[in-house]
Amino acid sequence: MLEQIADILLNHNKFIITTHVNPEGDAIGSCMALKAMLEQMGKTAWIINPDSTPRMLEFLDPEGSIMVYEKAACDPLFAEAEVHCTLDVSEPKRMGALAEPVLNSKLIKVLIDHHPGGEHYTPYAYVDPSAAATGVLLYDLLEALPIELSPDVARFLYVAIMTDTGGFRFPNTNSKAHHVVARLLEVGVDPGALYTEVYEKDTLPRFRLFQKVLLTTQFAADDQLAWMICPRGFFDQTGTTNADLEDVVNAPRSLEDVEVSLLFSEPEPRHVRVSMRSKNRVAVNELAARFGGGGHDRAAGAVLEMSLEEAQAQVITAAKEMLAGLG
Numbered sequence: 001m002l003e004q005i006a007d008i009l010l011n012h013n014k015f016i017i018t019t020h021v022n023p024e025g026d027a028i029g030s031c032m033a034l035k036a037m038l039e040q041m042g043k044t045a046w047i048i049n050p051d052s053t054p055r056m057l058e059f060l061d062p063e064g065s066i067m068v069y070e071k072a073a074c075d076p077l078f079a080e081a082e083v084h085c086t087l088d089v090s091e092p093k094r095m096g097a098l099a100e101p102v103l104n105s106k107l108i109k110v111l112i113d114h115h116p117g118g119e120h121y122t123p124y125a126y127v128d129p130s131a132a133a134t135g136v137l138l139y140d141l142l143e144a145l146p147i148e149l150s151p152d153v154a155r156f157l158y159v160a161i162m163t164d165t166g167g168f169r170f171p172n173t174n175s176k177a178h179h180v181v182a183r184l185l186e187v188g189v190d191p192g193a194l195y196t197e198v199y200e201k202d203t204l205p206r207f208r209l210f211q212k213v214l215l216t217t218q219f220a221a222d223d224q225l226a227w228m229i230c231p232r233g234f235f236d237q238t239g240t241t242n243a244d245l246e247d248v249v250n251a252p253r254s255l256e257d258v259e260v261s262l263l264f265s266e267p268e269p270r271h272v273r274v275s276m277r278s279k280n281r282v283a284v285n286e287l288a289a290r291f292g293g294g295g296h297d298r299a300a301g302a303v304l305e306m307s308l309e310e311a312q313a314q315v316i317t318a319a320k321e322m323l324a325g326l327g
């Protein structure tokens with residue numbers, strides 16, 4: 001499949017690249033890496049995403065080349081492009097407002113992803129759930145193309161892999177991720193500098209939001225389950241948005257007894273986003289699937305169209321059931 005995808009890239013000239021709603025490091029790093037790889041081959045590529053790039057990742061795109069989908073501005077690009085590449089997306093609905101324009105377009109469609117399961121809407125799908133990050137799969141693609149690894153691409157891929165592995169700490173970290181990262185360092189990636197860019201340039205508003213959300217933490221199931229809430233008022237009170245919640249759900253993982261951590265946020269009324277994380281034993285993508293969501297076994301999510309209270313009640317009951325089932 002990699003060879004077929006490499007041929008598609010080599011034999012066309014104009015590309016659109018898209019990743020998922022609420023993009024994080026793997027999503028933005030992978031988009032920027034693929035765009036840079038295509039440009040190395042003399043091609044034109046536009047990144048069109050459903051949501052804006054979070055502030056902590058804007059340094060990857062200093063020229064602001066990433067576009068947020070707007071029909072009027074983007075339809076002409078869909079008419080001009082030949083190939084659409086979707087990165088780090090397991091199901092079309094995770095492309096938000098782009099799902100319909102992408103699926104209805106006549107473009108050749110390429111999908112590169114590392115989520116298990118999912119719905120592959122194109123025959124040109126390179127999907128490997130054993131990969132720590134989509135960034136690892138883009139490195140495979142690079143090796144199938146007649147280009148050298150550039151320092152820019154290396155930086156983008158490093159951020160993709162560093163963030164999706166939680167700084168090489170989460171259980172998806174594997175030897176292949178480290179092999180790829182070793183290659184990235186050989187062309188000049190500075191791990192300390194990139195760590196600082198991503199994790200040590202936070203804003204006070206986000207820190208205040210973090211404080212407020214942490215104070216809501218509750219525990220159940222012998223402290224194996226932790227959950228936090230972020231009602232809409234928290235965003236207004238701290239001058240933040242939903243994107244500023246990145247990583248907050250991971251905080252309770254530091255507690256020895258916690259197996260599952262949940263964060264309920266309400267960016268819009270009756271639109272509750274649930275972020276789910278687990279440490280070793282609970283497949284949170286199965287928990288998410290019960291509510292129409294999905295993801296990885298240790299990091300998943302869902303959106304529930306109901307009140308914050310109702311969403312908490314339903315998901316916490318289901319999470320307790322899963323923990324009780326572990327015996």
Ligand code: AMP
Binds near residue numbers: 249292301303
């Ligand atoms: P998040 O908690 O938003 O960082 O999401 C963690 C992971 O869960 C993402 O990387 C996705 O793989 C998955 N995910 C989150 N929300 C959804 C959703 N509504 N539907 C399917 N998968 C999701």
Ligand code: MN
Binds near residue numbers: 026027088114134
């Ligand atoms: Mn990913």
